[in-house]
Amino acid sequence: MADQLELPEFGGAPEPDEADGNHEPDELAVPAAGQTDPALGAAARHALHDEELVAAYAAGALEAEDPEDVARARSLVERCSVCHDLHADLLAIASAHRATAAMVLAASRDYRLSEDDAERLRPGVALVRAAPEAAAAEAAAVQPAAAAPAGAAALPGDAVAPRRPAGPSLVERIRAIFWPLTQSLGGSLVAAGLVGIVIASASLAAVPVGTPSSPAFGTQEGGNPAPTGDVALVTDDRSSGFGVGPATPDVRVVAIGVSGGAVLLGLVLLVRSRRRARESL
Amino acid sequence: MEDLRATSVADDPVQRRDLILLERARDGDLDAFNDLVVVYQDMLYALVVRMVPDRDQASDAVQEAFFNAYRNLDAFRGGSVKSWLSRIAINAAMDTQRYRKRRPADPYPELDDEAWQPPADASADPVTTSLMAERHRALNAALARITDDQRAAIVLYDVEGYDYAEIADITGVSVGTVKSRIHRGRLALRGLLVDRMDLFRG
Numbered sequence: 001m002a003d004q005l006e007l008p009e010f011g012g013a014p015e016p017d018e019a020d021g022n023h024e025p026d027e028l029a030v031p032a033a034g035q036t037d038p039a040l041g042a043a044a045r046h047a048l049h050d051e052e053l054v055a056a057y058a059a060g061a062l063e064a065e066d067p068e069d070v071a072r073a074r075s076l077v078e079r080c081s082v083c084h085d086l087h088a089d090l091l092a093i094a095s096a097h098r099a100t101a102a103m104v105l106a107a108s109r110d111y112r113l114s115e116d117d118a119e120r121l122r123p124g125v126a127l128v129r130a131a132p133e134a135a136a137a138e139a140a141a142v143q144p145a146a147a148a149p150a151g152a153a154a155l156p157g158d159a160v161a162p163r164r165p166a167g168p169s170l171v172e173r174i175r176a177i178f179w180p181l182t183q184s185l186g187g188s189l190v191a192a193g194l195v196g197i198v199i200a201s202a203s204l205a206a207v208p209v210g211t212p213s214s215p216a217f218g219t220q221e222g223g224n225p226a227p228t229g230d231v232a233l234v235t236d237d238r239s240s241g242f243g244v245g246p247a248t249p250d251v252r253v254v255a256i257g258v259s260g261g262a263v264l265l266g267l268v269l270l271v272r273s274r275r276r277a278r279e280s281l
Numbered sequence: 282m283e284d285l286r287a288t289s290v291a292d293d294p295v296q297r298r299d300l301i302l303l304e305r306a307r308d309g310d311l312d313a314f315n316d317l318v319v320v321y322q323d324m325l326y327a328l329v330v331r332m333v334p335d336r337d338q339a340s341d342a343v344q345e346a347f348f349n350a351y352r353n354l355d356a357f358r359g360g361s362v363k364s365w366l367s368r369i370a371i372n373a374a375m376d377t378q379r380y381r382k383r384r385p386a387d388p389y390p391e392l393d394d395e396a397w398q399p400p401a402d403a404s405a406d407p408v409t410t411s412l413m414a415e416r417h418r419a420l421n422a423a424l425a426r427i428t429d430d431q432r433a434a435i436v437l438y439d440v441e442g443y444d445y446a447e448i449a450d451i452t453g454v455s456v457g458t459v460k461s462r463i464h465r466g467r468l469a470l471r472g473l474l475v476d477r478m479d480l481f482r483g
Contacts, residue, residue: 055464061445089471092481093420094439100417101440103397107326108340111347112315121352 039081046082054083058090183273189266196259200252299362307354314354318347321363325370327397331436332374334425338381339374346373367441371433371451378429397421416480423473431466438463 050072056062057073076083113121299320305313325346330339346369357365397417424432433452437443438459445463449456474481 051468052461052464055468056460059460059463059467061460061464086468086471089474089478089481090467092478093467093470093474096416096481097420097435097439100413100420101442103327103413103417104323105327105330105397107322107343108336109344111322111344112318113311113347113351115311117348118311118314118351121348 042081046080049076049080049083051083051086054086055090058087059094182269186266186269186273189262190270191266193259193262193264193266196255196262200255200259203252204250204256296361296363300359303354303357303362306351307357314351317362317366321366322347324363325366328367328436328441329370329374329377331421331424331440332371332429332433333377334421334432338377342373342377343370345376346370349373368451371437371441375433375452378433381429412480419474419477419480420470423470426473427466427469431462431469434459434462435466435470 053062053069053073054076057070057077062070062073077087078084299317302313302317306317322343326339326343329342329346330336333339333342346366349372350366350369353369397414424435427435430452434448437448437451438445443451445456445459448459452459454462471478
């Protein structure tokens with residue numbers, strides 16, 4: 001791009017020097033038919049110029065950077081008419097844009113917050129509000145109806161009703177927040193457990209525990225099992241070709257056990273959440 | 282609660298009023314917050330519309346900005362309330378732009394409305410006012426057709442007066458990227474306005 005520093009002044013559109021054949025690269029870009037058209041010639045020369053450099057120069061973004069870039073940009077603006085116009089236009093656009101910054105536009109709605117908005121948006125209100133509501137529902141469900149027998153109905157409520165703190169306790173709040181999750185957690189556990197049982201059972205049915213091709217063993221020629229590296233899984237009776245049984249349980253058996261546990265736990269959670277839901281009605 | 286007025290460096294009556302309103306809003310006075318909303322809603326809407334030329338989306342972004350401001354009243358650490366609100370509005374506008382990127386939508390609608398108004402002090406000269414309005418319309422139409430990133434960078438630089446580093450901070454990109462977006466954006470604007478440049482020259 002050093003050639004860009006050697007550009008002729010754009011005031012007099014340069015013609016290619018046909019006599020000595022000493023063409024600059026920019027001049028070579030001038031089409032033969034346009035040799036007499038200064039505007040076309042300038043446009044053709046401009047095709048190789050870095051417009052982004054000119055834009056950066058117009059924005060004043062080059063001063064702190066490479067002085068060579070500044071010199072190149074200045075040279076382009078001073079010597080190329082198209083770059084010069086570009087530079088002037090960019091300055092005009094930026095200036096007009098800044099001038100229109102003062103233009104105002106009436107808001108299309110009224111953005112004032114309502115009391116409901118404010119209540120909803122108050123910091124932490126979602127958590128704090130959800131917890132007492134849920135806890136209150138819980139308390140209403142848990143408080144035994146029998147605590148206020150017919151005969152006590154005439155008495156002041158606080159004389160007979162079990163004393164409760166004015167607001168829900170911290171434990172109640174936490175339980176209230178997480179309780180709604182138990183139903184979905186229970187369902188997930190049951191589903192995951194059942195899937196685990198099915199997969200492990202299928203695997204066991206296909207390859208029973210202790211068979212030579214069981215994943216716990218590799219096989220040697222002749223069908224003898226070879227340890228795969230997990231010594232704990234290798235039995236003392238390797239010479240017989242079949243293990244008496246693994247020293248630790250087969251992973252599939254463990255999977256069935258764990259899955260069964262998950263199903264049980266999930267069922268318990270589901271039953272409790274359903275009971276709680278009924279109570280809160 | 283910290284005294285916000287003590288943190289203000291300027292003794293500008295407007296800033297003082299804003300800080301008093303903000304302090305009262307922090308203490309739970311919704312009317313004080315709504316007074317701030319009334320003062321700044323037009324300004325913030327104009328800012329966001331420049332970044333998000335779709336009026337409905339811009340309106341939603343401004344609403345979200347005020348919600349965020351109310352939600353984060355305690356996060357204000359002094360200084361200019363106007364700048365604080367502007368930053369929140371810019372973030373809301375950027376979120377809208379990100380949302381548009383994830384879900385490519387139709388191009389922005391072409392708007393040729395007269396809703397934009399010149400500042401009151403410029404209304405004395407009808408010729409200037411008319412020229413400014415015409416330039417503004419042309420610029421807005423062109424701005425709506427460049428990329429979101431370029432438009433945001435140009436608006437923040439030219440209209441809001443942020444410097445490159447601040448824009449990099451707001452938009453989460455490098456200073457070099459900000460510069461590139463501004464330069465390319467201006468080149469794109471010039472390309473779109475090339476037939477109307479007589480409006481801007483002279």
